[in-house]
Amino acid sequence: MAKKFHNFINGKWVGAESGETFENRNPAHWEEVIGIFPKSDRKDVEKATEAAVQHREEWANLPVPERGKILGKVGDIMVQRKEEIAKLMTREMGKILKETRGDTQEGIDTAYYAFGEARRLFGVTSPCELPNKTAYTITRPVGTAGIITPWNFPMAIPCWKIFPALLMGNTIVFKSASDTPATTVKLVEILTEGGVPRGVVNLVHGPGSTVGEAILEQPEIGVISFTGSAAVGRRVAEVAGKNLKRVSLELGGKNPQIVMPDANIENAIEGLLWGAFGTTGQRCTATSRLLLHKDIYNEFLDIFVKRTKELKIGDGLVESTDVGPVINEPQLKKILNYVDVGRQEGAKLFFGGKKITGGKYDKGFFMEPTIFTEVESGMRIEQEEIFGPVLSVIKISSFEEGIQIANDVDYGLSSSIYTSNIEWAMKAIDKLEAGLVYVNAPTIGAECHLPFGGYKNTGNGHREGGKWPYEVFGEIKTVYIDYSEKLQKAQIDTNITK
Numbered sequence: 001m002a003k004k005f006h007n008f009i010n011g012k013w014v015g016a017e018s019g020e021t022f023e024n025r026n027p028a029h030w031e032e033v034i035g036i037f038p039k040s041d042r043k044d045v046e047k048a049t050e051a052a053v054q055h056r057e058e059w060a061n062l063p064v065p066e067r068g069k070i071l072g073k074v075g076d077i078m079v080q081r082k083e084e085i086a087k088l089m090t091r092e093m094g095k096i097l098k099e100t101r102g103d104t105q106e107g108i109d110t111a112y113y114a115f116g117e118a119r120r121l122f123g124v125t126s127p128c129e130l131p132n133k134t135a136y137t138i139t140r141p142v143g144t145a146g147i148i149t150p151w152n153f154p155m156a157i158p159c160w161k162i163f164p165a166l167l168m169g170n171t172i173v174f175k176s177a178s179d180t181p182a183t184t185v186k187l188v189e190i191l192t193e194g195g196v197p198r199g200v201v202n203l204v205h206g207p208g209s210t211v212g213e214a215i216l217e218q219p220e221i222g223v224i225s226f227t228g229s230a231a232v233g234r235r236v237a238e239v240a241g242k243n244l245k246r247v248s249l250e251l252g253g254k255n256p257q258i259v260m261p262d263a264n265i266e267n268a269i270e271g272l273l274w275g276a277f278g279t280t281g282q283r284c285t286a287t288s289r290l291l292l293h294k295d296i297y298n299e300f301l302d303i304f305v306k307r308t309k310e311l312k313i314g315d316g317l318v319e320s321t322d323v324g325p326v327i328n329e330p331q332l333k334k335i336l337n338y339v340d341v342g343r344q345e346g347a348k349l350f351f352g353g354k355k356i357t358g359g360k361y362d363k364g365f366f367m368e369p370t371i372f373t374e375v376e377s378g379m380r381i382e383q384e385e386i387f388g389p390v391l392s393v394i395k396i397s398s399f400e401e402g403i404q405i406a407n408d409v410d411y412g413l414s415s416s417i418y419t420s421n422i423e424w425a426m427k428a429i430d431k432l433e434a435g436l437v438y439v440n441a442p443t444i445g446a447e448c449h450l451p452f453g454g455y456k457n458t459g460n461g462h463r464e465g466g467k468w469p470y471e472v473f474g475e476i477k478t479v480y481i482d483y484s485e486k487l488q489k490a491q492i493d494t495n496i497t498k
């Protein structure tokens, strides 16, 4: 009998009001049910919001360093449970253990960052233009934050959002992704054990179309932090915009790796294997386009294909596996459909392209790492986010052409260049339209204390990581104190320009 999980509302684990449920299964062994979860709807979101509003004041009144201590303790508990979380995450969404440990570590790092930030959260003190008057800023919570997250980083991404929101004094209504609700239950258990009081964090499981939409429409939720696809991000922006809510969007990518003829080829190949096929290509920062210089084209591809063939595909719980399954059947179908699109567009299917079948592979959703060559700028497989292990290779003749093609997409999250030429490296840093630029490293590998986000359709200008999300979850108050004992009029009683 599969384990039954619940929503967490006002400090209690409860089912959906409707009594409806959904199953969560292992993408490497589809017959394995990880758990049965409440299929919640608007009513559950309303209850969660009510609790979050009710407990706002109590949480906001706690001194920031006290809130920080709780988050530090949360980090400590995550350290103790790292292996348990990683194994559950691998069962739930398929990526290999090394990566689910990394995903958990990112959460731990973010908790400790919040612990430290609690003793900073610096404001500004500023001179005033009038005598006997002083000014400074303080930051207060927005109130209640709606947190909506994807399945591919089920621990790191909720931590990126929830820890800053909590440190800033907000209460939370959190919707987990339907493919990864169990990992988020672990996070909420740990938050509670770490000392987050009743009603401050509320978790509601269920579909985006009901639970997600209801979060966007709650009048009492003042800020939405969303990570997911550009299509859903647009919808989130639309509804949140209509309701004048603050909204932070972290969306998709179509990330290029440029390889110039003077690059360390072995290093560039290792980076590409990791960037294109790590997490089965299901990362917002996955390398989905290789812009390969003509002078090293054949040599590079020969070695790269040989190395791709050596990748071990299978259950992520087996330590020697390099590439796990795709998240679910619809996603596998979507990727296979893109393989057909690539062929129809005239690209050459150079390697892979098929679902892997036979034996253990029939139990899950496994896909061959796939390489298309003869891809041209503008083809759909070169422009659209596939979110799977599919790499498009484009031959370039010059550095300038590489930069132009790299930038000629609607997204701008991550980018990479392999070269030993300092001028090319520096110009790429300058010219690549992406929030992340890696030199001689793959497009993946963000660290928790640095800004993360992108240009164009990758988002709406916000960044996660480091101090940046703290701005999303805070209201800045500018304080003026006049001790002149008379009315002084700004811009009028000044005599600077008289």
Ligand code: NAD
Pocket: 148, 149, 150, 151, 152, 153, 157, 175, 176, 177, 178, 206, 207, 208, 209, 211, 212, 213, 216, 227, 228, 229, 230, 232, 233, 235, 236, 250, 251, 252, 253, 283, 284, 285, 385, 387, 413, 453, 458
């Ligand atoms: P998705 O957009 O399908 O879903 C994201 C979340 O939104 C889920 O919790 C989903 O249930 C919810 N949702 C769906 N419809 C909704 C609606 N109408 N209203 C409110 N919420 C709704 O994305 P996904 O498949 O879970 O994740 C993959 C996508 O996420 C990719 O595009 C990837 O690039 C992106 N991503 C971006 C980043 C980043 O930081 N930029 C990080 C990871 C993933």
